[in-house]
Amino acid sequence: MKNAAGELTVTGVNHSYGTGKIKVPVLFDINLHISKGEFVALCGSSGSGKSTLLNLLAGLTKPDEGSVMVSGEEISRYSENELCLFRRKSMGFIFQSYNLLPNLTALENVELPLIFSGESVRKRRARAKEILEHVGLTGRLDHKPNELSGGQQQRVSIARALVNQPSIILADEPTGNLDSKTEQEILTLMRQMNKENKTTFIIVTHEQEVAEQSDRVIYLQDGRVVQKRTRPA
Numbered sequence: 001m002k003n004a005a006g007e008l009t010v011t012g013v014n015h016s017y018g019t020g021k022i023k024v025p026v027l028f029d030i031n032l033h034i035s036k037g038e039f040v041a042l043c044g045s046s047g048s049g050k051s052t053l054l055n056l057l058a059g060l061t062k063p064d065e066g067s068v069m070v071s072g073e074e075i076s077r078y079s080e081n082e083l084c085l086f087r088r089k090s091m092g093f094i095f096q097s098y099n100l101l102p103n104l105t106a107l108e109n110v111e112l113p114l115i116f117s118g119e120s121v122r123k124r125r126a127r128a129k130e131i132l133e134h135v136g137l138t139g140r141l142d143h144k145p146n147e148l149s150g151g152q153q154q155r156v157s158i159a160r161a162l163v164n165q166p167s168i169i170l171a172d173e174p175t176g177n178l179d180s181k182t183e184q185e186i187l188t189l190m191r192q193m194n195k196e197n198k199t200t201f202i203i204v205t206h207e208q209e210v211a212e213q214s215d216r217v218i219y220l221q222d223g224r225v226v227q228k229r230t231r232p233a
């Protein structure tokens with residue numbers, strides 16, 4: 001069955017690293033469905049397979065077995081080129097270390113995804129400015145990353161992830177480098193973006209606060225989903 005934009009379905013996924021005799025199994029029989037607009041935390045101890053699962057959802061890793069369906073497309077069968085186009089159109093990424101280009105200003109960093117999607121200079125500048133103002137960075141547009149605080153850099157990367165209006169955001173420890181006050185601000189911002197645009201968020205995290213404020217927590221243990229907790233209404 002096809003799923004809609006912003007939905008993800010993982011069916012019977014097994015994954016190992018390595019080849020031949022030295023294969024190390026990492027994920028076992030993963031079955032998940034994430035609905036459009038959900039804000040989901042992916043938790044578990046170090047080495048439990050969270051990043052591997054996130055990479056599978058992004059199509060950066062192909063499963064040994066099973067299928068990964070994202071926004072109605074079975075990405076586990078895509079070629080590299082198809083995946084590249086699909087990611088650009090449908091997904092945004094947020095990383096612990098922000099991954100901004102150091103020589104570009106905040107505005108230029110946010111404009112980048114729009115250059116790849118062929119927007120005119122005038123339109124992309126206006127759109128990047130609008131979204132940077134929306135994430136609270138009015139007055140910081142011409143600053144380079146090293147002239148911004150960690151929280152401000154993460155705001156730039158959230159703006160960059162959202163500028164193409166993807167239906168899904170995948171985030172790997174997005175608050176891992178931030179103090180607790182800034183963590184809460186970034187969490188509130190991501191929640192706001194999730195609600196305003198019905199963007200699906202899937203966040204790998206070790207932080208209790210992120211898990212507590214999510215709609216649902218998926219726990220991994222030794223490569224298996226052991227518990228799925230839904231937040232009480």
Ligand SMILES: Nc1ncnc2c1ncn2[C@@H]1O[C@H](COP(=O)(O)OP(=O)(O)OP(=O)(O)O)[C@@H](O)[C@H]1O
Pocket residue numbers: 017018024026044045046047048049050051052053
């Ligand atoms: N490229 C790789 N080659 C071989 N083994 C790998 C590779 N990447 C991860 N692993 C192994 O797979 C297992 C799961 O790793 P993964 O990074 O997915 O866990 P994680 O839950 O995200 O951990 P952490 O919280 O420490 O980031 C670990 O045992 C790890 O050593």
